[in-house]
Amino acid sequence: MARGLHRLPLEKPIYELEDKIADLETAPLGQQAQEEVQQLRRECADLQKQIFGNLDPWQTVEVARHPNRPKTSDYLSLVFDEFVELHGDKAFGDDPAMLTGFAKIDRHKVLVVGHQKGKTLAEKQACHFGCAHPEGYRKAMGKMRLAAKYGLPVICLIDTPGAYPGIGAEERGQAQVIAESMFLMASLKVPIICVVIGEGGSGGALGIGVGDRVAVLEHAYYSVISPEGCAGILWKSAEFKADAARALRMRAWDLKEFGVIDKVIDEPRGGAHRDPRLMAARLKTFLERTLKDLVSLPIEKLVENRYDKFRRMGAFLED
């Protein structure tokens, strides 16, 4: 089982139990010790289920941001048979926070668009921790137009705290590109599948989030604003981030209840970071099934359904 370097406070009891098992296993095991290890393993599994089945909203945010959580680059190698990266927005630059390229999955040729957070510190800094600039969204739009031209379905992997807030980002039209990207995706004439794999941060997420099917991993979140941002504005202090996370109803099953997403993909016991391969296998199954469904629909029908899907979202009273 994958043992990351980073341990969240909420995971502490699990790791303690696992350390205990590991200690026991260093010595040759007699009959009795073996039984004890078996028993401890069962307890550990139960503990994981218990902890991860009862995460509070803020803990969910912590899991979604877990440094060891599989990222777009992991899924590119674990889910797809091939990935051919395509760079650049043909206007300003090549934003590493937005990965785009051709890929193959289950005999389908597709285009993958995904936020990239980076793994090493240097990568993380280059990717601004997954916060894309306007050139990232322009790159995504350019490649999506290409996909539409050649009939390639689009798969978007969403994992961003939000679009980058900075001087250059504003100068180069952050608001403009997010708007244009939604506008483009709303009527793009190929199937689009979107999956929030970690953080679904506001407009930066929705900028590649308009699809025929939208799924969210069990411990991912998707929100109108970060809990810290919301707490800062409404509670006047980021210290109330846990209250904001609760109030915003940003977790997978809340999103399903509001009709904003189609599917919650279960994570392995203890979260995606404990078993990236199993997580990738489940994601792959979802993508394969969904692709099969979507490619069988006439494209006009598909685009019409996509319109209706987003058109229905919202809650209001009517006289």
Add this chain to the structure above:
Amino acid sequence: MKQKQSTQTDHKPESESFRNQHDSSQHPSMTEGPRMPGPRPKRGVPEGLWLKCNGCRSTIYRKEAEEMLNVCPQCGFHWYVSAKQRIEQLFDPGTFEEWDGGLLPTDPLTFSDKKPYAKRIVSEQKRTGLSDAALTGTGMIRARRVACGVTDSSFIMGSMGSVVGERLARLIERATTESLPLIIISASGGGARMHEGILSLMQMAKVSAALARYSESGGLFISVLTNPTMGGVAASFASLGDLVFAEPRALIGFAGPRTIKATIRVELPAGFQTSEFLLEHGFIDRIISRQNLKSEIARAIDYCGG
């Protein structure tokens, strides 16, 4: 998720002039010039004959300012105008007809910060005389029929929740079927409304999708950006105009200046995120002062085959 309305809220419009003066303390120009010592200075003098300009801080005769459509005669600063005032300024008298006024906000998340959202809605409605942050409808601009939406920054910062999104989506769809030019005037400092969570975010996609269809049908969309137009409103319909106009010196952008400052820890350049800044960087077609807005909209409609 439509529900029947159970309690009719009390709509009591207050005076439409300067009583609901919008808090424009975020505007970059507010950080310049002399500041009064002590507590926050009063914005305008609610009942009096005189007003203090938010732009140059000079004292202005109220009537003169009103005749100038709430533009400072000294420095040309464009003050807040309510959605209703905006409609009065823009449309030929008596021609505006409201659409979808019967849509009313609800509280899908049972959201509560320091104050429950349900209570906030009621108090905002009483204070502003609006049912939510956008008014939509049709009317004549110099004898040209248009579909028009206006957001009002005094109602929860002009933020877009489900009602704003639904009103705009219906407006755009009707403009599509009736082949009407579409004008949306944005005054939204709040972007997507936090209190309705993810549903507010999805309004951005919903309205943008409606605009994509409208555009495919050949419709002309003129987006007018006024102070302030930020966040999820800037990052959706407000930026999608075939023509994008802005009033002078409006605050327009994606991330709020405070968020940017907190992220990059650098002083922001003077004039950052203003209309002039956006014009310089190529994101808006024209800066148009309020007095000329009506005639310039009419002119653009004529050019684009309206």
